[in-house]
Amino acid sequence: xxxxxxxxxxxxxxxxxxxxxxxxxxxxxxxxxxxxxxxxxxxxxxxxxxxxxxxxxxxxxxxxxxxxxxxxxxxxxxxxxxxxxxxxxxxxxxxxxxxxxxxxxxxxxxxxxxxxxxxxxxxxxxxxxxxxxxxxxxxxxxxxxxxxxxxxxxxxxxxxxxxxxxxxxxxxxxxxxxxxxxxxxxxxxxxxxxxxxxxxxxxxxxxxxxxxxxxxxxxxxxxxxxxxxxxxxxxxxxxxxxxxxxxxxxxxxxxxxxxxxxxxxxxxxxxxxxxxxxxxxxxxxxxxxxxxxxxxxxxxxxxxxxxxxxxxxxxxxxxxxxxxxxxxxxxxxxxxx
Amino acid sequence: xxxxxxxxxxxxxxxxxxxxxxxxxxxxxxxxxxxxxxxxxxxxxxxxxxxxxxxxxxxxxxxxxxxxxxxxxxxxxxxxxxxxxxxxxxxxxxxxxxxxxxxxxxxxxxxxxxxxxxxxxxxxxxxxxxxxxxxxxxxxxxxxxxxxxxxxxxxxxxxxxxxxxxxxxxxxxxxxxxxxxxxxxxxxxxxxxxxxxxxxxxxxxxxxxxxxxxxxxxxxxxxxxxxxxxxxxxxxxxxxxxxxxxxxxxxxxxxxxxxxxxxxxxxxxxxxxxxxxxxxxxxxxxxxxxxxxxxxxxxxxxxxxxxxxxxxxxxxxxxxxxxxxxxxxxxxxxxxxxxxxxxxxxxxxxxxxxxxxxxx
Numbered sequence: 001x002x003x004x005x006x007x008x009x010x011x012x013x014x015x016x017x018x019x020x021x022x023x024x025x026x027x028x029x030x031x032x033x034x035x036x037x038x039x040x041x042x043x044x045x046x047x048x049x050x051x052x053x054x055x056x057x058x059x060x061x062x063x064x065x066x067x068x069x070x071x072x073x074x075x076x077x078x079x080x081x082x083x084x085x086x087x088x089x090x091x092x093x094x095x096x097x098x099x100x101x102x103x104x105x106x107x108x109x110x111x112x113x114x115x116x117x118x119x120x121x122x123x124x125x126x127x128x129x130x131x132x133x134x135x136x137x138x139x140x141x142x143x144x145x146x147x148x149x150x151x152x153x154x155x156x157x158x159x160x161x162x163x164x165x166x167x168x169x170x171x172x173x174x175x176x177x178x179x180x181x182x183x184x185x186x187x188x189x190x191x192x193x194x195x196x197x198x199x200x201x202x203x204x205x206x207x208x209x210x211x212x213x214x215x216x217x218x219x220x221x222x223x224x225x226x227x228x229x230x231x232x233x234x235x236x237x238x239x240x241x242x243x244x245x246x247x248x249x250x251x252x253x254x255x256x257x258x259x260x261x262x263x264x265x266x267x268x269x270x271x272x273x274x275x276x277x278x279x280x281x282x283x284x285x286x287x288x289x290x291x292x293x294x295x296x297x298x299x300x301x302x303x304x305x306x307x308x309x310x311x312x313x314x315x316x317x318x319x320x321x322x323x324x325x326x327x328x329x330x331x332x333x334x335x336x337x
Numbered sequence: 338x339x340x341x342x343x344x345x346x347x348x349x350x351x352x353x354x355x356x357x358x359x360x361x362x363x364x365x366x367x368x369x370x371x372x373x374x375x376x377x378x379x380x381x382x383x384x385x386x387x388x389x390x391x392x393x394x395x396x397x398x399x400x401x402x403x404x405x406x407x408x409x410x411x412x413x414x415x416x417x418x419x420x421x422x423x424x425x426x427x428x429x430x431x432x433x434x435x436x437x438x439x440x441x442x443x444x445x446x447x448x449x450x451x452x453x454x455x456x457x458x459x460x461x462x463x464x465x466x467x468x469x470x471x472x473x474x475x476x477x478x479x480x481x482x483x484x485x486x487x488x489x490x491x492x493x494x495x496x497x498x499x500x501x502x503x504x505x506x507x508x509x510x511x512x513x514x515x516x517x518x519x520x521x522x523x524x525x526x527x528x529x530x531x532x533x534x535x536x537x538x539x540x541x542x543x544x545x546x547x548x549x550x551x552x553x554x555x556x557x558x559x560x561x562x563x564x565x566x567x568x569x570x571x572x573x574x575x576x577x578x579x580x581x582x583x584x585x586x587x588x589x590x591x592x593x594x595x596x597x598x599x600x601x602x603x604x605x606x607x608x609x610x611x612x613x614x615x616x617x618x619x620x621x622x623x624x625x626x627x628x629x630x631x632x633x634x635x636x637x638x639x640x641x642x643x644x645x646x647x648x649x650x651x652x653x654x655x656x657x658x659x660x661x662x663x664x665x666x667x668x669x670x671x672x673x674x675x676x677x678x679x680x681x682x683x684x685x686x687x688x689x690x691x692x693x694x695x696x697x
């Protein structure tokens with residue numbers, strides 16, 4: 001609980017700090033002044049307002065929201081599938097979304113009105129959910145053990161990746177670069193509207209996962225014990241995975257596939273609070289938020305163009321993770337995860 | 338096992354063994370069948386031309402330089418045959434890598450690249466392509482290969498080294514491997530987004546992996562290491578079976594798990610590095626083949642290991658054949674072909690498999 005509060009407090013401070021950081025330098029107080037004026041609707045110099053109010057504020061908040069969703073989703077996914085390698089993309093979400101983006105960018109095909117700017121986003125969202133739908137359909141016939149679910153996800157992922165790779169190979173190098181940069185993931189150009197959608201989905205989704213925490217704990221004891229405690233493991237797993245997929249797809253369609261935080265974030269949280277879902281979910285969410293925000297700060301100062309946040313989070317997070325792992329020397333992944 | 342077993346059970350066991358051995362035999366026969374077919378596919382030459390050329394080469398018959406026969410001999414010998422042989426070797430090697438890694442880690446998501454080998458190799462190759470910097474200070478084509486090879490070994494050694502400090506459980510190994518591969522991949526991504534679009538494309542192509550454009554010179558090292566590893570894995574397959582029971586059970590059966598795991602990881606590092614430094618990152622075959630084999634013949638490593646070798650070779654050489662068949666449409670790398678054809682079949686196998694057939 002202390003860890004969670006620390007993360008929250010840290011996030012607030014870091015968010016305030018992040019407003020001033022970047023290629024366009026301005027003091028924290030000045031940034032606040034600009035935000036205050038924007039909220040009151042006063043006139044401002046266009047450039048500063050543009051950078052602070054439309055650029056950094058939503059992008060910083062999005063970092064927190066996206067990090068929280070991905071890390072909480074990853075933590076639950078690892079528990080549900082009993083596999084430390086699981087992450088929110090384990091159901092093939094990233095490959096589905098990439099496929100949606102590829103056909104939109106390269107072939108100009110989209111679900112609805114390809115001339116609109118949201119065509120790519122919509123495509124990414126819908127196709128991100130296709131693998132999950134296939135898994136749900138497959139689970140209706142026969143029993144799905146965690147390893148079967150994982151393998152199904154992999155199989156679907158390979159099919160989608162093959163399509164995307166073919167498209168990316170046939171296109172010219174300029175378009176390839178566009179699609180590639182989408183795949184890397186970025187927090188630039190986040191609008192207030194998309195932030196709103198993601199936060200609402202995030203709050204609802206994470207609260208739902210929290211209400212299920214007791215069931216997840218029971219399930220780690222094994223399917224039979226879970227059944228004797230009145231928990232239907234198959235149902236709980238599928239419902240949990242569907243919620244995670246919806247949350248993740250919402251994030252991914254706006255930011256691209258930001259890696260690392262969803263897989264390693266929950267493991268770092270686990271090192272501090274242990275594997276019990278009741279504590280793990282908030283801890284992972286808090287840590288994911290602050291971690292992605294910190295990465296985006298580093299990314300912003302790393303150069304005039306800035307590096308993608310996915311790159312920075314892996315570069316900074318990997319040594320951090322290994323240091324924590326070596327220092328704690330603990331094995332919190334007993335049986336199962 | 339020592340207790341008296343009924344005659345029925347013995348008979349059932351023998352039948353099972355016979356089934357497994359016949360599966361392996363079928364795979365090996367299919368590999369040879371596909372190799373025989375592959376020679377002329379995707380070229381303008383006829384089916385028998387290939388064998389004439391091989392016969393000529395073996396018998397030492399030469400043609401005058403630049404005559405049609407000379408061109409035929411040159412093209413088939415140097416362009417058609419090496420990719421076929423390499424796809425057999427690479428398929429076998431990656432499949433055995435996947436089998437061993439999944440048993441060592443007790444994790445169905447493990448594949449030959451789990452310790453981050455592919456990310457290290459990517460970094461080596463991409464840095465050679467993008468910046469011209471190589472880990473081996475050799476330039477040109479061999480610079481990419483040697484740089485990829487050395488790069489591939491770095492993450493594996495890091496994982497082995499770091500697990501000495503943390504305690505050598507499969508989960509910590511996997512997590513350290515994943516963290517390191519993210520780290521190296523992020524550097525690859527950094528290089529790829531900061532370079533110009535043409536070099537991005539070249540680096541992207543390397544990462545997908547392909548056997549086309551390989552020559553005879555690429556074969557000896559790869560073949561030696563794959564054969565050596567295959568024999569080594571065959572010798573320790575009983576111990577791998579123990580590992581799959583979990584660390585505690587393996588320990589109680591008298592297996593020194595820490596050292597055994599380290600040795601296996603070292604072997605895998607050299608095995609996989611020797612393959613992918615020539616071909617690029619070929620996915621799918623290392624992860625999927627062992628699962629397919631387990632679905633069909635069960636999880637006993639004494640049979641899974643050889644069956645994976647045969648099956649892996651079969652999958653990759655068939656993918657090469659299909660890729661050559663598709664040449665008129667476009668140059669589609671074998672990795673993509675495998676996913677297109679193999680993934681639906683794999684999905685079908687998962688959904689059809691009986692409970693308890695998969696080892697995990």
